[in-house]
Amino acid sequence: MHSLSTQSSAPITLPPGAWRRLGARLARCDARLFQIAFLATLLSIGVLLRDFSLRPGQMALTFAAGLAAQWFWVRTLQLKNVGLLSAAITCFGLSILLRADTYWVHPLIAMAAISAKFVLRINGKHVYNPANLGVILAITLLPGAWVSPGQWGNDLAYALWFVALGGLVVQRARRIDISWMFLGCFLGLCIARFVWLGVPLARGLTLFSHQTQSGALLLFAFFMISDPMTIPNRTGARLFYAAAVALGAFLWQFYLYRPNGLIWALFLLTPMVPLLDRLLPGAKHVWRPDPGLPAARQNGDAIAPAS
Numbered sequence: 001m002h003s004l005s006t007q008s009s010a011p012i013t014l015p016p017g018a019w020r021r022l023g024a025r026l027a028r029c030d031a032r033l034f035q036i037a038f039l040a041t042l043l044s045i046g047v048l049l050r051d052f053s054l055r056p057g058q059m060a061l062t063f064a065a066g067l068a069a070q071w072f073w074v075r076t077l078q079l080k081n082v083g084l085l086s087a088a089i090t091c092f093g094l095s096i097l098l099r100a101d102t103y104w105v106h107p108l109i110a111m112a113a114i115s116a117k118f119v120l121r122i123n124g125k126h127v128y129n130p131a132n133l134g135v136i137l138a139i140t141l142l143p144g145a146w147v148s149p150g151q152w153g154n155d156l157a158y159a160l161w162f163v164a165l166g167g168l169v170v171q172r173a174r175r176i177d178i179s180w181m182f183l184g185c186f187l188g189l190c191i192a193r194f195v196w197l198g199v200p201l202a203r204g205l206t207l208f209s210h211q212t213q214s215g216a217l218l219l220f221a222f223f224m225i226s227d228p229m230t231i232p233n234r235t236g237a238r239l240f241y242a243a244a245v246a247l248g249a250f251l252w253q254f255y256l257y258r259p260n261g262l263i264w265a266l267f268l269l270t271p272m273v274p275l276l277d278r279l280l281p282g283a284k285h286v287w288r289p290d291p292g293l294p295a296a297r298q299n300g301d302a303i304a305p306a307s
Contacts, residue, residue, distance in 0.1 A: 035223065036089060039093070043092060058095070059106070061107040062091050062095050062110045063091045066091040066094070069115055090113055093131030094106060094113065094131055097131065097135050099147065100144055100145045105144065113131065113134030126229060129230045129270070132266050132267055135263055147260055178239070179225070179226045182225055182245060185242065185247065187211065190211055190250070190254075220266075224262075225242065225266055233277055234281065240276070248269055249261040
């Protein structure tokens with residue numbers, strides 16, 4: 001009995017290098033898996049606890065239509081090394097951001113947003129972030145569709161989770177610079193506005209606290225503007241682009257006094273990306289490099305049929 005007790009209380013030790021091997025395995029995982037896990041958790045919490053006014057049928061139709069559109073284009077264009085992960089991320093984004101009075105809006109927009117990745121392309125890159133484009137198409141062209149950034153609330157705990165998990169995703173994608181640049185510029189402009197308007201310090205700190213704890217702002221910074229497939233390839237160009245989007249969103253929201261400034265600024269300034277890539281060329285991001293494919297065909301960046 002004594003020997004059994006001694007054995008049961010002995011500390012559990014891992015083989016040498018186990019943590020290093022675990023870290024190496026995680027590093028080899030597709031970063032989009034972490035993003036999907038985060039967005040799925042966020043959507044589940046929102047539906048169950050925050051009442052995002054999203055019907056289960058709308059979400060199911062969004063995923064069915066979006067994944068079907070991705071499968072159709074991949075098969076039609078005979079693309080290699082292209083799966084459904086990016087399409088799933090777009091479907092999560094549309095489910096989180098978009099609201100509609102009917103069931104047909106979500107699947108229609110999902111198909112349009114996914115199809116745009118394969119149709120609207122310049123220099124081997126799709127132009128628009130699919131979720132951003134889908135939301136814009138819905139609120140401008142379809143009746144009974146809207147986006148409500150205020151649905152996230154200002155809970156500090158949620159904001160911390162956004163930063164922690166969002167930062168993990170974009171850092172793995174090697175594009176964390178654009179997220180922090182955007183946040184620094186946008187929040188810096190907000191502070192400058194408080195100073196310009198002579199807002200009392202206590203009131204300004206309260207307002208700034210609400211802005212920094214906005215889940216919508218952090219979701220945009222870490223999961224939309226940081227999409228590595230639709231931002232400039234070169235670091236300097238990305239930083240300039242982030243500052244431009246921040247300024248555009250700030251002016252849209254605080255000087256034009258119109259809603260959805262973040263989404264509109266990104267949409268209107270996205271055409272800058274091909275120009276910046278031309279003026280300041282850099283290495284194009286690849287989600288899953290395949291040594292068996294030429295660089296031009298990695299991850300479906302080229303849409304010509306495979307040989």
